[in-house]
Amino acid sequence: MEAAAQRNSVPPERALPFFTFVTAVVALAGTVTAVSLIALPSEVPALPVAFWLMAGLAVVCDARPFTPPGRRQSSAVFPSICFTFAIMLIWGEAPAIAVQAAAVVVASWRMRHTAWRALFNIAQYAIALTAAYATVQLLVPDLPYVAAVVAAAGVWFAVKYGTVTVAIRLLTGGHWWRSVSHGLAFELLSTGALLLLGPILASAARANAALIPLVVVPLYAVYRMARLSTEHEQVGRLDPLTGLANRKALLGEVADRLPGHAERAARHAAERHLALLVLDLDRFKYVNDALGHAVGDRLLVEVANRLTAAVRPQDVVARLGGDEFAILSGRLADPAEATDLANRIVDVLAEPVPIDGLPLDVGGSIGVAVYPEHGEDFETLMRHADVAMYDAKHRGDAVAVYAPDSDHSSPERLSLLADLRKVLETTGPKGAVGGGAAGVPGAGRDGAGGRDGGAGREAGGAGEITMYYQPQVEIATGEVVGVEALLRWRHPRRGMVDPEELIRVAEQSAVMRLLTRRVVDDVVEQIAKWAAAGLPLRAALNVSVRDLHTGEIADQIDDRLTRYGVPPDRLQLEITEGALMADPHRVLATIARLDRIGVAIALDDFGTGYSSMQHLRRLPLSEVKVDRSFVLGMTDDADDAAIVRSIIELAGALGLRVVAEGVEDERTWRMLHAAGCHVAQGWFYARPMPADELVSWLARYHPLRPHPIT
Structure with a gap:
């Protein structure tokens, strides 16, 4: 797992509580590990080849972590966990913390994380390993070794997952339960498997250090299967023609963002609005009928490129199917900003698209629905944006904002x-x-x-x-x-x-x-x-x-x-x-x-x-x-x-x-x-x-x- 932030920037209204928590975690990590880390240099010469072998594998493997799509930002899989947990079981928490810190530095460099983010990750691992080591020491005299190790793995997971969850909640807002539950099943499976592989590695190291590299084969197999699963899920969330998000991915984005917007709305804070825009191209059928579907596909790709260029980096552009697109734009201070975005898209599409020397007009009609005024869930926002889009078409306008009077399919x-x-x-x-x-x-x-x-x-x-x-x-x-x-x-x-x-x-x-x-x-x-x-x-x-x-x-x-x-x-x-x-x-x-x-x-x-x-x-x-x-x-x-x-x-x-x-x-x-x-x-x-x-x-x-x- 990694620190909880999708982007390196932190929302201004959350900067103080978030960085206060980060500082507290780093300070706690320094306090609980200070004594053992001070004594570590004297222990290093006595560490055997098995330790250095596992340490090297931990750092090398973390150079290629990956984050499955659709998971929360903390759900990246780091193979170093199994090696550092095994090191902790054999040689104590200080060597394990040092190796884990080296692996985090490498992974953070590869993933272009900021320095504070890398430091926060190191602190989380340090506290988790210290807590797990204390659990083993406390339970071994009274419980079988296997039970004590499983309990230590549980403590490790609870500490690490808990700190990440609190950080996500402070950074993005939303409900506590959603912050806890989102991605929990995946992380229990992936992280739990790596932690429980640690005792097996420890047993192999005690028996013969030459057995340690063999663990790379099953790790690679798991990595490849996870990667294939990830790619399959990505295909299911992307439009194959344009590479944009599809309806399923758009639904996930709305579900992820609504809690934060709900909290901002409750606090009457700025940037509490979220807008869903639905765009339907005009006369696209004529292009397909007159010039063929290949030309129509090229036109759709160009429209997708223009839409992506017209929105902000944090906005999501999706293709819903056919010649229909959607844009999800969040953190709006005023609903009028959504109309401004729609008008900007209209201007971008006003320029004809030249294909094989033939300029093709790609104007369209855009319907706008704004959270929370026009709906508080994805289906309601989507339906109301559709109603607004058809209203725009009916009136011959380029843009229309949802109005209940034009909704002929209202619940009433x-x-x-x-x-x-x-x-x-x-x-x-x-x-x-x-x-x-x-x-x-x-x-x-x-x-x-x-x-x-x-x-x-x-x-x-x-x-x-x-x-x-x-x-x-x-x-x-x-x-x-x-x-x-x-x-x-x-x-x-x-x-x-x-x-x-x-x-x-x-x-x-x-x-x-x-x-x-x-x-x-x-x-x-x-x-x-x-x-x-x-x-x-x-x-x-x-x-x-x-x-x-x-x-x-x-x-x-x-x-x-x-x-x-x-x-x-x-x-x-x-x-x-x-x-x-x-x-x-x-x-x-x-x-x-x-x-x-x-x-x-x-x-x-x-x-x-x-x-x-x-x-x-x-x-x-x-x-x-x-x-x-x-x-x-x-x-x-x-x-x-x-x-x-x-x-x-x-x-x-x-x-x-x-x-x-x-x-x-x-x-x-x-x-x-x-x-x-x-x-x-x-x-x-x-x-x-x-x-x-x-x-x-x-x-x-x-x-x-x-x-x-x-």
């Missing part, structure tokens, strides 16, 4: 998703389950945003998902021509759940499929019930991007329409331009199948997406819905009014029906009527309501009086 939302699955699996397939099903902003709206609270409070029992319906009224005649299905859920603990939040969570999981199937079942069955009661209403429901990607929804709708005997034109699906842009080819294929079935398609939130003219020309649409953000501003904003009129004129020229969402007052209704809008929905007519309330509302509704009925 995961819990919400689990509750949603539970509700879907425990209520019957024809139960009060609903819809809006499905993943677009309109699924959670009634034309008045948060003002739907009153309707939500009338939802079914606690923990039930319910379908509400909002009338769609023809502006010219006041006739109710359809309804839009909207999702409502009263959670047993959270109360009314924001439908948009619910859909954002569900759409990223398999629960979305369960929700959509139930919504389609419920809406189609409700259409059939209305038809049987003499109400030939058309119902519109929103569908998610996930539904449109799989195409399964077309088969499901065809099956349900046939089962309930509902004409296809009584059902309308609303899609958004965002859904189209997610994967145009697969979405268009699904829409084409629905059109062949006879289901009408409406383009929802029109005016807020992209390539609107192209969509209007190519899609088999029957209707466009003007986004409520424009409708709500018509009466006060001339630009909004102009946009609405333009959409109405464009859709009319293409033969499409126009529906305005968010109609909340008579003035807006009159402006839409004057502009030639066909259909309106909103609080001016009615708020969303359950199916049975809708029937009652229709019975009281008068087409010539389009105001809400109270």
Whole structure:
């Protein structure tokens, strides 16, 4: 073993207690060994060849110590231990201390240790050998020799390991138990084996000095096996392409550093923060596809070199896989330093990488998570840095710091998703389950945003998902021509759940499929019930991007329409331009199948997406819905009014029906009527309501009086 420090520098806040302890150990060593060492020169001439042989082997063997990776800094293996322990058993502690000191000097020179570090190591060994020798002298009269030697080895280990552990704790901080336990098993095995080899060497020396060199063979075999094990572990902790640390090594680094940062945070000390940055390269797939994986690999190696050059020596750069990297930066006085580091990396990557004369751009997005603000363990920090990275990509920024608002996979939302699955699996397939099903902003709206609270409070029992319906009224005649299905859920603990939040969570999981199937079942069955009661209403429901990607929804709708005997034109699906842009080819294929079935398609939130003219020309649409953000501003904003009129004129020229969402007052209704809008929905007519309330509302509704009925 060796002294406890990975670097020769000592943190300023720990310098005094650490060096005080080092001074105390050195002083104690000088005190307990002074008498025996003073008498040593007179004993040297009488020392036999066996002693000098073991002394020479101890010094030579310690010229090649090694430290297994992933161990604490004190875990280097020094073969001299077995020789000096044997010398102590035969000739006493003074010769053993002298030989051990010579071996430490050689090892420290080879490992470039500072003078104080070498002195501290010598002092540790001196105290350990003195304590072990005293144990043997004390126990031999009363115990068998073997038992006394084993006890002495235990005392040696306890003293040496204890002093190193205290030094590590004072130097790096952290919890005492972690300082004691980290690496204990390895050192018990390696150091214990060397110590217990000492009595065997002592017996060989007493029998014949020529037997002593033979111990080099098993020592070398152990050394080689340990070296191979070390190399194997190193391979498991390094990325084979770039030579950077991998995820496993990064996990170990975080685990090693967190205790010290935790202590600094508790003391409100400076440099208490630790930052984890996750970098994902942009357009790397294009490089692989266009130029081949060999060029892609060379690009990754260059990125690794640039990242290593951009960070501090004590920071850790790791490759997580593919084109994703991570940087662990500790001892930050302020979280803003992490952002500064991220911006510095962005600048470093801004310069194109020339490969075979071709300059390649290697920009990327970086997510930042800071300890302890954004997490207190590796997995939490990594997940939050990932969330921030994807947030940066989504916003088109180079750097983003973790924000809970952008975390769609927070524990709260995961819990919400689990509750949603539970509700879907425990209520019957024809139960009060609903819809809006499905993943677009309109699924959670009634034309008045948060003002739907009153309707939500009338939802079914606690923990039930319910379908509400909002009338769609023809502006010219006041006739109710359809309804839009909207999702409502009263959670047993959270109360009314924001439908948009619910859909954002569900759409990223398999629960979305369960929700959509139930919504389609419920809406189609409700259409059939209305038809049987003499109400030939058309119902519109929103569908998610996930539904449109799989195409399964077309088969499901065809099956349900046939089962309930509902004409296809009584059902309308609303899609958004965002859904189209997610994967145009697969979405268009699904829409084409629905059109062949006879289901009408409406383009929802029109005016807020992209390539609107192209969509209007190519899609088999029957209707466009003007986004409520424009409708709500018509009466006060001339630009909004102009946009609405333009959409109405464009859709009319293409033969499409126009529906305005968010109609909340008579003035807006009159402006839409004057502009030639066909259909309106909103609080001016009615708020969303359950199916049975809708029937009652229709019975009281008068087409010539389009105001809400109270």
